[in-house]
Amino acid sequence: MEHCEKYAPLISAAVDGELCPAERRELMDHLAQCPACREIYGEMMAMHEAFSQLDAEEPGDLTGDVMAKVRTQK
Numbered sequence: 001m002e003h004c005e006k007y008a009p010l011i012s013a014a015v016d017g018e019l020c021p022a023e024r025r026e027l028m029d030h031l032a033q034c035p036a037c038r039e040i041y042g043e044m045m046a047m048h049e050a051f052s053q054l055d056a057e058e059p060g061d062l063t064g065d066v067m068a069k070v071r072t073q074k
Contacts, residue, residue: 007037015044 004016010027013019019027059065 002039004034007034008040011037011041011044014041015048 007027007030010019010023010030014024014027027041030070
């Protein structure tokens with residue numbers, strides 16, 4: 001069996017939609033034969049989907065706010 005460590009970056013890239021067709025095909029071939037990597041892939045896809053469903057607001061000027069707070073702490 002192939003070394004699964006090789007597939008961790010491919011799994012992460014697949015979740016982010018960053019694989020070229022050849023890499024995707026290689027990963028899918030591996031996932032078809034490796035239950036452990038298939039489970040990791042499924043969990044990461046579920047987390048990615050859950051995070052994409054969140055209604056999180058981006059802070060306005062977070063850097064400016066933090067730096068203003070730091071300046072007042074001197």
